[in-house]
Amino acid sequence: MKHLEENYDIVVVGAGHAGCEAALAGARLGVSTIMFTVSAESIALMPCNPNVGGSSKGHLVRELDALGGEMGKNIDKTFIQSKMLNCSKGPAVHSLRAQADKQAYSNEMRKTLENQENLTIRQGEVTKLLVEDGKITGVKTYSGAVYHCKAVVLCTGTYLKARCIYGDVSNYTGPNGLQAANYLTDSLKELGIEMFRFKTGTPARIAGNTIDYSKMEEQFGDERVVPFSFSTDPEDVQIEQKSCWLTYTNETTHDIIRANLDRSPLYSGMIEGTGPRYCPSIEDKVVRFADKKRHQVFIEPEGMYTNEMYIGGMSSSLPEDVQEEMYHSVSGLEHAKIVKNAYAIEYDCINPRQLYPTLEFKKIKGLFSGGQFNGSSGYEEAAAQGLIAGINAAMEVLGKEQLILDRSEAYIGVLIDDLVTKENHEPYRMMTSRAEYRLLLRQDNADLRLRKKGWEVGLVDDETYAKVVEKERLIAEEIQRVENTNVGMTEAVQSLLESKGSTPLKSGISLAELIRRPELSYADVAPIDKNRPELAWDVQEQVNINIKYDGYIRRQMKQVEQFKKLEAKKIPEDLDYEKVKSLRIEARQKLELYRPVSIGQASRISGVSPADISVLLVYMEQYGKNR
Numbered sequence: 001m002k003h004l005e006e007n008y009d010i011v012v013v014g015a016g017h018a019g020c021e022a023a024l025a026g027a028r029l030g031v032s033t034i035m036f037t038v039s040a041e042s043i044a045l046m047p048c049n050p051n052v053g054g055s056s057k058g059h060l061v062r063e064l065d066a067l068g069g070e071m072g073k074n075i076d077k078t079f080i081q082s083k084m085l086n087c088s089k090g091p092a093v094h095s096l097r098a099q100a101d102k103q104a105y106s107n108e109m110r111k112t113l114e115n116q117e118n119l120t121i122r123q124g125e126v127t128k129l130l131v132e133d134g135k136i137t138g139v140k141t142y143s144g145a146v147y148h149c150k151a152v153v154l155c156t157g158t159y160l161k162a163r164c165i166y167g168d169v170s171n172y173t174g175p176n177g178l179q180a181a182n183y184l185t186d187s188l189k190e191l192g193i194e195m196f197r198f199k200t201g202t203p204a205r206i207a208g209n210t211i212d213y214s215k216m217e218e219q220f221g222d223e224r225v226v227p228f229s230f231s232t233d234p235e236d237v238q239i240e241q242k243s244c245w246l247t248y249t250n251e252t253t254h255d256i257i258r259a260n261l262d263r264s265p266l267y268s269g270m271i272e273g274t275g276p277r278y279c280p281s282i283e284d285k286v287v288r289f290a291d292k293k294r295h296q297v298f299i300e301p302e303g304m305y306t307n308e309m310y311i312g313g314m315s316s317s318l319p320e321d322v323q324e325e326m327y328h329s330v331s332g333l334e335h336a337k338i339v340k341n342a343y344a345i346e347y348d349c350i351n352p353r354q355l356y357p358t359l360e361f362k363k364i365k366g367l368f369s370g371g372q373f374n375g376s377s378g379y380e381e382a383a384a385q386g387l388i389a390g391i392n393a394a395m396e397v398l399g400k401e402q403l404i405l406d407r408s409e410a411y412i413g414v415l416i417d418d419l420v421t422k423e424n425h426e427p428y429r430m431m432t433s434r435a436e437y438r439l440l441l442r443q444d445n446a447d448l449r450l451r452k453k454g455w456e457v458g459l460v461d462d463e464t465y466a467k468v469v470e471k472e473r474l475i476a477e478e479i480q481r482v483e484n485t486n487v488g489m490t491e492a493v494q495s496l497l498e499s500k501g502s503t504p505l506k507s508g509i510s511l512a513e514l515i516r517r518p519e520l521s522y523a524d525v526a527p528i529d530k531n532r533p534e535l536a537w538d539v540q541e542q543v544n545i546n547i548k549y550d551g552y553i554r555r556q557m558k559q560v561e562q563f564k565k566l567e568a569k570k571i572p573e574d575l576d577y578e579k580v581k582s583l584r585i586e587a588r589q590k591l592e593l594y595r596p597v598s599i600g601q602a603s604r605i606s607g608v609s610p611a612d613i614s615v616l617l618v619y620m621e622q623y624g625k626n627r
């Protein structure tokens with residue numbers, strides 16, 4: 001039988017947040033790319049919460065943007081409310097979070113993809129991977145068509161053998177009733193790839209005009225919005241924003257849930273997949289945090305095009321009638337009409353241990369993967385991995401060096417290292433506490449950390465990169481000036497200090513030392529800083545943070561030096577752990593399984609002890625000499 005046959009450099013399977021970034025990266029790096037989706041309507045779809053960013057996820061989006069990704073630009077064009085979270089805490093945990101108009105987000109991304117040179121969008125289900133001699137050669141679709149290629153990026157999200165469940169109702173579909181992808185798993189298993197079954201869930205959507213907002217607290221966006229993308233003009237995001245609403249569950253809600261737990265597919269055993277510990281369903285919260293009298297419920301608009309509201313914090317897979325009763329027990333939702341039921345979804349994904357930190361499969365050359373398929377959860381986690389997988393697939397096609405970000409350089413580095421190095425038995429969610437060097441990895445300095453990498457790879461143009469080089473220069477110059485500017489006990493100085501509740505001076509002091517006082521900032525001391533140059537707000541922000549946290553930043557930089565030493569000790573790809581005689585059996589098995597790229601990575605594998613690392617180091621020294 002005759003079948004369609006085409007040739008591309010890269011095939012991306014999936015058009016979710018990971019697939020979009022992977023496809024754009026490939027095409028923008030100049031290699032011909034085709035992106036498959038089971039349904040073209042699911043491009044950049046947000047099947048769950050209508051927002052981008054939030055704690056630590058905001059960092060990921062900023063980093064992705066600095067590297068040349070699209071998510072930050074796209075949300076800047078389509079948000080309806082924006083907030084910098086955690087502002088009462090230190091700058092390391094400040095995190096931007098923007099509510100999206102879901103439809104607009106999806107449409108805008110689709111437009112960007114459609115206008116991208118070197119990129120073809122194709123609706124169709126990829127059912128088989130074609131591999132020869134351990135190397136990817138192409139994919140086959142359900143229709144029998146063959147697409148030859150040099151690299152494949154798998155970003156299949158929650159669609160593989162997907163099953164949606166609430167109560168005893170179960171449907172073999174993907175999110176939002178979209179078609180699932182039922183064949184690719186078998187092809188992956190035939191290739192010896194280890195699969196997991198995970199699950200996640202979403203709350204109900206409720207008709208906005210049936211909600212009594214007078215019983216809820218109105219949540220406004222920030223007065224001055226900060227854009228996600230370093231390339232967006234801050235003036236362009238000062239729009240009129242939509243409100244969200246805050247309400248709470250109560251004892252009645254919890255009683256209804258407890259009384260019906262036996263009808264929950266989660267607890268009856270009907271759901272086999274492992275769920276995310278850090279974004280639990282409401283029934284999970286009620287069971288696990290039994291002493292909590294109430295839980296927050298955020299009511300968030302799904303967009304400007306609809307009256308549907310997302311019921312944040314109440315994802316569930318309880319039966320329809322229980323959902324109805326449970327939501328109605330919440331203050332303000334007494335007469336609410338459900339538009340879409342809450343449901344859980346089970347899907348196939350991989351054990352990400354099978355990947356190198358480049359996101360290429362160790363077993364199959366040219367096969368990369370990103371997103372929920374790698375065992376993570378969240379749009380931002382997906383996008384970040386998709387970008388790295390797409391870049392590295394392109395680098396492989398172009399015969400260039402691959403991009404690996406380490407744990408000291410980016411949250412993206414922490415995310416990928418955690419996935420490929422640590423035991424991962426549930427959907428992985430990014431959190432600031434996972435980053436060791438979080439004072440250095442702030443969302444405000446992602447451009448200073450990563451623009452250069454994006455430029456070296458080829459996703460950031462010369463002009464954009466030049467801007468960050470200039471910004472760096474201005475920051476350094478200003479810090480130097482402030483460190484070397486002294487103020488005395490003049491009346492102006494003493495009265496300024498008094499007005500800020502700060503101790504008056506007993507002798508001269510540098511401006512920098514004043515800024516280091518907890519109650520003062522770079523902006524506060526402006527009136528006594530006569531020679532201050534006019535600087536952009538983002539330069540001023542860096543000057544302030546770098547001066548204020550100077551001691552802590554230096555300390556972390558020292559720790560990073562140590563860390564880098566171990567990362568730089570590369571383990572030869574062909575090292576035979578059987579020959580490392582003094583290794584404990586558990587360590588040998590784990591090292592063989594993970595095949596870490598460096599001593600640093602080896603030291604983070606659970607079951608590999610510091611003593612094993614010493615043995616390995618001694619062996620490697622001998623190994624080097626004998627070569």
Ligand SMILES: Cc1cc2nc3c(=O)[nH]c(=O)nc-3n(C[C@H](O)[C@H](O)[C@H](O)COP(=O)(O)OP(=O)(O)OC[C@H]3O[C@@H](n4cnc5c(N)ncnc54)[C@H](O)[C@@H]3O)c2cc1C
Nearest residue numbers: 014015016017018038048126157158181371372378379382
């Ligand atoms: C019900 C539900 C609740 C969730 N809750 C949240 C949440 O609260 N917050 C959050 O951030 N994340 C949540 N997620 C997860 C979030 O949707 C994902 O983390 C994110 O969308 C993953 O992006 P992705 O690109 O990896 O995959 P997806 O967005 O799932 O995209 C997968 C893409 O792959 C395509 N595809 C799959 N298989 C094939 C194939 N064989 N051939 C061709 N195309 C294929 C699909 O058509 C689709 O375009 C939830 C997901 C669901 C479904």
